[in-house]
Amino acid sequence: MQGDNQALLSVRNLRIEFPNRRGTLVAVDDISFDIAPGEILGVVGESGAGKSLTGAAIIGLIEPPGRIAQGEIFLEGQRIDHLPYEEIRKIRGRQIGAIFQDPLTSLNPLYSVSRQLIETIQTHLPLNEREARARALELLDEVGIPGAAERIDHYPHQFSGGMRQRVVIALALCAEPRLIIADEPTTALDVSIQAQIISLLKGLCKEHGTAVMLVTHDMGVIAEAADRVAVMYSGRIAEIGPVQEVVRAAKHPYTHGLMGSIPHIGHHVDQLTQIEGSMPRLQEIPSGCPFNPRCEEASDRCRVERPNLQGVEQSEVACHLFDAQRVEARAGE
Amino acid sequence: MIAFLVRRLLQAIAVMAVVALCAFFMFQFVGDPVNQMVGEDATKADREYLRESLGLNDPIPVQFGKFALKAAQGDFGVSYQHKRAVSTLIVERMPATLELAVTAAILAALLGVPAGVYTGLRRFGFTSKLIMTLSLIGISLPTFLIGILLIYLFAVILGWLPSFGRGEIVKIGAWETNFLSVSGLKSIILPAITLALFQMTFIMRLIRSEMLEVLRADFIKFARARGLPNRAVHYGHALKNTLVPVITIIGLQLGSLIAFAIITETVFQWPGMGQLFLQAVQVVDIPIMSAYLILIAFFFVVINLIVDMLYYVVDPRLRVDQPSGGGGHG
Amino acid sequence: MPEAPVGPPSVWHRIWDSDIFYSFRSSKITMVAAFLTALIFLLAIFAPLVAPHSPYDVATVDLMDAELPPAWEAEGDPRFLLGTDNLGRDLWSTILFGTRISLAVGFLSVIFGLVVGVSLGLVSGYVGGYVDSFIMRVAEIQLSIPGILIALLLAGTLRGVLSAEAYNDAIVYVLVLTIGTSIWPQFARTVRGSTLVERNKEYVLAARVIGLSRFSIMWRHVLPNVMGPVLVIATINLAIAILSEATLSFLGVGVPPTEPSLGTLINEGQNYLFSGLWWITIFPGMVLAVLVLAVNLLGDWLRDALNPKLR
Numbered sequence: 001m002q003g004d005n006q007a008l009l010s011v012r013n014l015r016i017e018f019p020n021r022r023g024t025l026v027a028v029d030d031i032s033f034d035i036a037p038g039e040i041l042g043v044v045g046e047s048g049a050g051k052s053l054t055g056a057a058i059i060g061l062i063e064p065p066g067r068i069a070q071g072e073i074f075l076e077g078q079r080i081d082h083l084p085y086e087e088i089r090k091i092r093g094r095q096i097g098a099i100f101q102d103p104l105t106s107l108n109p110l111y112s113v114s115r116q117l118i119e120t121i122q123t124h125l126p127l128n129e130r131e132a133r134a135r136a137l138e139l140l141d142e143v144g145i146p147g148a149a150e151r152i153d154h155y156p157h158q159f160s161g162g163m164r165q166r167v168v169i170a171l172a173l174c175a176e177p178r179l180i181i182a183d184e185p186t187t188a189l190d191v192s193i194q195a196q197i198i199s200l201l202k203g204l205c206k207e208h209g210t211a212v213m214l215v216t217h218d219m220g221v222i223a224e225a226a227d228r229v230a231v232m233y234s235g236r237i238a239e240i241g242p243v244q245e246v247v248r249a250a251k252h253p254y255t256h257g258l259m260g261s262i263p264h265i266g267h268h269v270d271q272l273t274q275i276e277g278s279m280p281r282l283q284e285i286p287s288g289c290p291f292n293p294r295c296e297e298a299s300d301r302c303r304v305e306r307p308n309l310q311g312v313e314q315s316e317v318a319c320h321l322f323d324a325q326r327v328e329a330r331a332g333e
Numbered sequence: 334m335i336a337f338l339v340r341r342l343l344q345a346i347a348v349m350a351v352v353a354l355c356a357f358f359m360f361q362f363v364g365d366p367v368n369q370m371v372g373e374d375a376t377k378a379d380r381e382y383l384r385e386s387l388g389l390n391d392p393i394p395v396q397f398g399k400f401a402l403k404a405a406q407g408d409f410g411v412s413y414q415h416k417r418a419v420s421t422l423i424v425e426r427m428p429a430t431l432e433l434a435v436t437a438a439i440l441a442a443l444l445g446v447p448a449g450v451y452t453g454l455r456r457f458g459f460t461s462k463l464i465m466t467l468s469l470i471g472i473s474l475p476t477f478l479i480g481i482l483l484i485y486l487f488a489v490i491l492g493w494l495p496s497f498g499r500g501e502i503v504k505i506g507a508w509e510t511n512f513l514s515v516s517g518l519k520s521i522i523l524p525a526i527t528l529a530l531f532q533m534t535f536i537m538r539l540i541r542s543e544m545l546e547v548l549r550a551d552f553i554k555f556a557r558a559r560g561l562p563n564r565a566v567h568y569g570h571a572l573k574n575t576l577v578p579v580i581t582i583i584g585l586q587l588g589s590l591i592a593f594a595i596i597t598e599t600v601f602q603w604p605g606m607g608q609l610f611l612q613a614v615q616v617v618d619i620p621i622m623s624a625y626l627i628l629i630a631f632f633f634v635v636i637n638l639i640v641d642m643l644y645y646v647v648d649p650r651l652r653v654d655q656p657s658g659g660g661g662h663g
Numbered sequence: 664m665p666e667a668p669v670g671p672p673s674v675w676h677r678i679w680d681s682d683i684f685y686s687f688r689s690s691k692i693t694m695v696a697a698f699l700t701a702l703i704f705l706l707a708i709f710a711p712l713v714a715p716h717s718p719y720d721v722a723t724v725d726l727m728d729a730e731l732p733p734a735w736e737a738e739g740d741p742r743f744l745l746g747t748d749n750l751g752r753d754l755w756s757t758i759l760f761g762t763r764i765s766l767a768v769g770f771l772s773v774i775f776g777l778v779v780g781v782s783l784g785l786v787s788g789y790v791g792g793y794v795d796s797f798i799m800r801v802a803e804i805q806l807s808i809p810g811i812l813i814a815l816l817l818a819g820t821l822r823g824v825l826s827a828e829a830y831n832d833a834i835v836y837v838l839v840l841t842i843g844t845s846i847w848p849q850f851a852r853t854v855r856g857s858t859l860v861e862r863n864k865e866y867v868l869a870a871r872v873i874g875l876s877r878f879s880i881m882w883r884h885v886l887p888n889v890m891g892p893v894l895v896i897a898t899i900n901l902a903i904a905i906l907s908e909a910t911l912s913f914l915g916v917g918v919p920p921t922e923p924s925l926g927t928l929i930n931e932g933q934n935y936l937f938s939g940l941w942w943i944t945i946f947p948g949m950v951l952a953v954l955v956l957a958v959n960l961l962g963d964w965l966r967d968a969l970n971p972k973l974r
C-alpha cells in the first residue's frame with residue numbers, strides 16, 4: 001500500500017507528541033493509512049485512542065504544545081504537513097472540509113447563517129456577494145433545510161440541533177472539498193436524528209465524489225456508512241480493512257471484542273463489556289503490543305515486541321497472531 | 334424588547350429607592366441635623382421651631398416620602414459645612430469631574446482595548462509578556478502613589494506640567510471647561526493619566542482573558558477549519574464575541590471612574606465632586622454624602638440601562654424572543 | 664475520620680496534582696515575590712525587635728533631628744538610615760511599624776470578608792430560593808459599586824456615629840469592617856457556584872441518605888472543593904485590602920498620623936514633596952508598591968497553578 005499514487009490522502013508513519021516537563025507523551029504513534037477518492041473511511045476506537053488528533057493533524061490544526069513529531073501527510077500526492085500557515089489555511093475548507101462533534105457550539109452565535117456561509121464561500125471561491133448568497137441558498141437546500149430561503153438569514157440559535165448540524169455540513173461543503181473529516185458528527189445529536197444526518201452525509205459525498213474520514217464511537221454508523229474501517233488503540237492502528245471483513249471477520253483480538261455483537265446505530269463502543277479493563281493512559285502504555293495486558297491470547301512476545309501492520313486477506317492487522325511463521329505453524333498443525 | 338426595557342426600568346427604580354432609603358437613614362441616625370445648622374447657643378425654642386419647619390417631627394415614612402420626592406427633584410437640602418444648597422454645590426463641581434472622568438475613560442479604552450486584544454492573540458510573544466508584566470505593576474501601584482510620583486517627576490523635577498488645580502478655565506454658559514485654554518489642557522494631563530492607568534490595565538487584562546476564552550471556543554476552531562483567514566477569525570468572530578463582556582466591563586468601569594476620581598481629585602486638588610464628597614466625609618456633612626451616594630447610584634443605573642440596550646444590538650440571541658424550532662426532526 | 668465512600672479528591676491532593684511545587688520552582692519571579700513577601704511580613708511582625716527606634720515613644724524623638732535625608736546623602740545622619748520625617752521620627756522604624764498596621768488591617772479585612780462571604784455563599788447555594796436570590800442580588804449590586812466608595816461611605820457614617828476619639832481608638836476595626844464589607848461578594852459568588860454544582864452530586868445525596876446533617880455535608884464536601892478558588896481570591900484581595908487601607912488613610916479617614924500606616928505616611932510626606940523632602944513619601948511608597956506587587960504576583964501564580972487552563 002505504501003506510496004499508492006491513487007490515494008486521495010496518504011498518511012505515513014504519523015507521530016504526534018505532547019512534550020511536557022516529565023517527558024514526551026506520544027498520543028499518536030506511527031500510524032499509516034490511505035483514503036481513496038470518494039471513499040468513506042470509518043475510524044473507531046475508545047476515547048483517547050487518538051482519532052481526533054489524527055484528524056486535526058491532517059487539517060493542520062494541532063494546538064501547541066502538541067506537534068507532529070514524525071511522518072508525512074500527502075493530499076493528492078502533495079505533501080501538506082509542514083506547509084506554511086497560509087498554504088495550509090487555503091487547503092482547509094477548499095480541499096479538506098471538517099465537521100465537529102457539537103453543532104450547538106460549532107456555529108458563531110452572533111453571525112447569521114447566511115453570513116457564515118457567504119464568508120466561507122467567498123474565502124475560497126471567486127464569487128461576488130450575490131452569487132455567493134445564491135450558492136449558500138443552494139447548499140442549504142441540498143442539506144435538506146426546509147424553507148431555506150426564509151431561514152437563511154436566521155441566527156444559529158433559531159435552529160434545532162439536527163438543523164444546525166445540517167448547516168455545519170453545508171459549511172463544510174461550501175467549496176466542494178475532496179475530503180471531509182467528520183469527527184463524531186452525530187454524537188451530540190438525538191438518536192432519532194443521527195441516522196438522518198449520517199445518510200445525508202453519505203448521500204452528499206457519494207453525489208459529489210467526496211471522501212470522508214468518519215470518526216465515530218458508533219459501530220452502527222460504521223456498518224451503515226463506511227467502505228473501510230480503521231480500528232485505533234492507544235494511538236496506533238490495530239486493524240484496518242474493508243468494513244465487511246473487519247465487522248464480520250475481525251482479526252485483531254481487540255477488534256473481536258469491539259465487534260462482539262451485531263452492531264446497529266446507537267450502539268456505542270464504550271458500552272461494550274467483552275474486553276476487561278480499559279485503555280492505558282498515555283504515560284502507561286506498556287511495551288510490546290499496547291493491548292497485551294487485556295489480551296487473552298497474549299504471549300511473551302506480545303509483551304516485548306511491538307507488532308507491525310501486516311496484510312492478512314484484504315485487511316492489515318497489527319498482531320503477532322498473524323505473523324507469517326505462526327500462521328504457517330498453525331496451518332501445519 | 335419593550336417588556337424587557339420596562340422590566341429593567343422597574344428594577345432601576347427599585348435600586349434607586351433602596352439607595353434613597355440608605356441615604357435617608359444616614360440622615361436619621363447620624364448626628365442631629367438641627368445641631369449642625371444652629372450654633373451651640375441656640376435656644377430650645379429655636380431648635381424646636383427648626384425641627385418643626387424641617388419636618389423632623391413627622392412620622393418616618395412621611396419624612397422618607399418627602400425626602401425621596403425632593404431628591405427626585407434634585408433637592409438634597411443644605412450643606413452643613415458650606416451652608417449652601419447641595420444641588421448648587423454639586424452642579425458647580427460636576428463639570429470638573431466629568432471632564433476628568435471622560436478624558437480618562439477615553440484614554441483607558443483607547444489604550445486598554447487594543448492592548449488586551451493584542452496580548453490575547455499573541456500570548457506567547459515577548460511584547461505581550463512585557464505588557465502583562467507592566468500591567469501588573471500598574472495594578473499594584475495605588476492610584477494616589479502614581480499621582481504623587483507623576484507630580485514629583487513632571488511638576489517638581491521637570492517642571493513641565495502644573496501639579497494641582499484646573500488651570501485657566503473657560504466658561505461656556507454654566508459649564509466650565511478645561512479644554513479651551515493651554516493651561517487648562519496642561520492641567521488635565523497628569524490627573525487624567527493617573528485616573529486612567531488603573532482602569533486601562535484592568536480593561537486590558539479582562540479583555541485579554543475574554544479573548545483567550547473565546548479563542549478556545551468550538552466555533553473558532555470550526556472557523557479555522559473552514560480556512561477563514563486569521564484576520565476574519567480574530568477580528569471578526571473572536572472579537573465580536575468578546576464584545577458583550579467588554580461592553581459590561583467598560584460600562585461598569587465608567588461608573589467606577591467617577592468613584593476613583595475621589596482619589597485623583599484629592600491628590601491633584603482638582604475642584605470636582607469627589608473632592609467635595611471627601612471633605613464631606615471628613616466632617617460628616619451628611620447632606621452632601623447622601624446626595625453623592627444617590628447621584629453615583631443614578632450614574633450606575635443609567636450606565637447599566639445603556640449597557641443592557643447595547644446587548645440587544647450585539648447579541649441576536651436576545652433580540653429574538655423564542656427560538657423557532659422549525660422542523661427540528663426534519 | 665471516616666471518609667464518605669466516593670468523595671472528591673482532597674484539596675491537598677489536587678494542589679499536589681496541579682504540580683504547584685513544580686510551577687513554583689520554575690518561576691523565578693514567583694520565588695522572588697514569595698521571598699519579598701516573607702521578608703516584609705517578618706520585618707513587620709518583628710518590628711519592635713528590628714526597628715532601631717520606637718516611633719511611638721515620644722521620649723526618643725527629637726525635633727532637632729527632623730527632616731534629615733537618608734544616611735547616604737551629604738546631610739544624612741548614620742543613626743537614621745532612611746532619614747527622618749517632619750517630626751524627627753526615624754523613617755525606617757516608622758515604616759516598619761506602619762507596615763505592621765497595614766498588614767494587620769489587610770489580613771483582618773480579608774479574614775472578615777472571607778468568613779462572611781464563604782458562609783453566605785454556602786447558605787445561598789444550599790438553601791436556594793428567596794434567601795439565595797436576596798443574597799446574590801445584594802452581592803451583585805455591591806460588586807458593581809467600587810469598594811472604595813462603600814468603604815468611604817461606611818467610614819463617614821461611622822465617623823458621625825462615633826465620637827472622634829472613639830473613632831480613632833476603633834480605627835483598625837472600622838477599617839476591617841469597611842474593607843471586609845467591600846470584598847465579601849466575590850467569595851460568596853464563588854462558593855455559591857460551587858455549592859450549586861456539588862449539591863446534586865451523588866456523594867452529597869449519598870451522604871444525606873446515610874444521615875449526615877446538612878451542615879456537615881456542606882462543611883465536609885463543598886468546602887474542600889472551593890478551597891482553591893477561595894485561596895486565590897483571598898490572596899488577590901489581600902493586595903486589594905492593603906491598597907484600600909493605604910488609600911483610606913491617604914484620604915484622611917483611616918489611621919491617624921500618631922500611629923501611622925503606610926498610607927498615612929505617604930499622605931504626610933506628600934506635603935513636603937515640594938520642598939524637596941522626597942524620602943518621606945517615596946520610601947513608604949516603595950514599600951507599599953513592592954508589598955502589593957509581590958502579593959499580586961503570588962496571587963497570579965496561585966491562580967494559574969490551581970487552574971492551568973487559564974493561561
Ligand SMILES: Nc1ncnc2c1ncn2[C@@H]1O[C@H](COP(=O)(O)OP(=O)(O)OP(=O)(O)O)[C@@H](O)[C@H]1O
Pocket residue numbers: 018025027045046047048049050051052053054065066282
Ligand atoms: N493538549 C493535550 N495535551 C496532552 N495530551 C493531549 C492533549 N490533547 C489530546 N491529548 C491526548 O491525546 C490522546 C488522544 O486524544 P484524541 O482527542 O485524539 O482522542 P480521541 O480518540 O478523539 O478520543 P474521543 O473519543 O474521546 O474524542 C488522549 O489520550 C489525550 O489525553
Ligand SMILES: [Mg+2]
Pocket residue numbers: 051052053183
Ligand atoms: Mg475525539
